[in-house]
Amino acid sequence: MRKRLTIENYKNGILAGDRIILSQAITIIESGLTQDRKLASELLHEILPATGNSLRIGITGVPGVGKSTFIEALGKHITSLGKHLAVLTIDPSSKRSGGSILGDKTRMEQLSHDPLAYIRPSAANLSLGGVARNTRETILLCEAAGFEVIIVETVGVGQSETQVKGMTDFFLLLMLAGAGDELQGLKKGIMEMADAIAINKADGDNKTAAALAVQEYTNALHLFPKSESGFESKVVSCSALEQTGISDIWNIILAYQSSAKTSGFLYKNRQSQNLEWMYEFIRQTLEMSFYGKPLVKKALRTVEKSVVSGSELPVKAAQDLLDLFFREDILD
Ligand code: GDP
Numbered sequence: 001m002r003k004r005l006t007i008e009n010y011k012n013g014i015l016a017g018d019r020i021i022l023s024q025a026i027t028i029i030e031s032g033l034t035q036d037r038k039l040a041s042e043l044l045h046e047i048l049p050a051t052g053n054s055l056r057i058g059i060t061g062v063p064g065v066g067k068s069t070f071i072e073a074l075g076k077h078i079t080s081l082g083k084h085l086a087v088l089t090i091d092p093s094s095k096r097s098g099g100s101i102l103g104d105k106t107r108m109e110q111l112s113h114d115p116l117a118y119i120r121p122s123a124a125n126l127s128l129g130g131v132a133r134n135t136r137e138t139i140l141l142c143e144a145a146g147f148e149v150i151i152v153e154t155v156g157v158g159q160s161e162t163q164v165k166g167m168t169d170f171f172l173l174l175m176l177a178g179a180g181d182e183l184q185g186l187k188k189g190i191m192e193m194a195d196a197i198a199i200n201k202a203d204g205d206n207k208t209a210a211a212l213a214v215q216e217y218t219n220a221l222h223l224f225p226k227s228e229s230g231f232e233s234k235v236v237s238c239s240a241l242e243q244t245g246i247s248d249i250w251n252i253i254l255a256y257q258s259s260a261k262t263s264g265f266l267y268k269n270r271q272s273q274n275l276e277w278m279y280e281f282i283r284q285t286l287e288m289s290f291y292g293k294p295l296v297k298k299a300l301r302t303v304e305k306s307v308v309s310g311s312e313l314p315v316k317a318a319q320d321l322l323d324l325f326f327r328e329d330i331l332d
């Protein structure tokens with residue numbers, strides 16, 4: 001195990017905005033080692049009073065829609081206003097390729113050299129959705145380090161959008177014109193979650209199609225029930241490449257923030273996100289403990305086979321495994 005600093009060192013370093021210490025602290029948060037978990041939990045407790053002051057933005061869209069190009073353009077706009085920006089990327093492919101960490105850094109070339117910006121790509125810990133838990137904690141660390149805007153990027157895969165929606169204030173969906181909804185892997189639920197939809201690549205020959213898409217999605221959004229925040233979701237077009245429409249999107253985000261603050265929704269939303277976080281943590285911990293039990297591990301494969309072959313009903317199989325879990329618990 002690498003040498004660790006004291007809690008006090010981490011805390012002071014983070015509060016002073018020291019990025020090296022911040023990065024080290026995030027690594028501890030992401031670590032699975034028991035000792036590190038304890039350190040992480042104490043550290044989070046220590047920095048808690050300095051958290052909560054950022055604007056948290058979630059950005060999603062299918063691979064190729066232009067997320068990194070867009071985040072770079074929006075990020076440069078945000079830092080040009082003198083704001084400190086942290087970008088947290090969640091990359092489900094990193095587990096498979098094992099090498100996207102560097103890849104991610106170079107994806108946002110300009111931003112990575114911007115003194116006001118901090119980019120942290122995290123390898124997705126796919127097991128039991130651990131990604132979400134760590135990202136929430138990373139957001140808190142970044143806030144304590146003085147970042148005023150935090151962007152959480154996610155590739156539109158599985159449950160990741162719901163998770164990111166559950167930890168941010170504003171959720172932006174990037175889309176393309178004319179690609180067809182199935183092609184974009186678009187689930188109605190994701191559109192419904194979005195506070196804004198931006199049709200990217202509205203440049204060159206694609207401008208007219210983008211304008212049409214804006215119209216279509218605006219109409220589609222009208223069919224959805226009004227969002228809890230009371231904010232009417234916006235649809236706009238932009239070109240991340242040519243950097244057009246970017247400041248409009250930033251202004252929409254600011255308008256949202258202002259209205260959600262005034263109405264109290266911002267605060268209320270974060271309260272319910274915290275509750276959800278607690279329940280999620282309980283679920284994950286129980287699940288990890290269940291699958292980690294030797295008796296369960298040993299029986300799992302055989303039980304799986306009987307369910308697949310139809311010789312055992314799923315509910316009975318689950319009950320047998322749970323019995324093993326509880327029995328082992330008593331034996332512990
Ligand atoms: P990601 O996979 O969603 O992160 O997408 P990237 O940002 O890597 O972009 C995918 C490709 O689309 C790259 O070749 C970009 O240069 C291109 N791209 C991104 N934004 C735009 C845009 O606004 N207009 C055009 N024409 N191309 C873009």
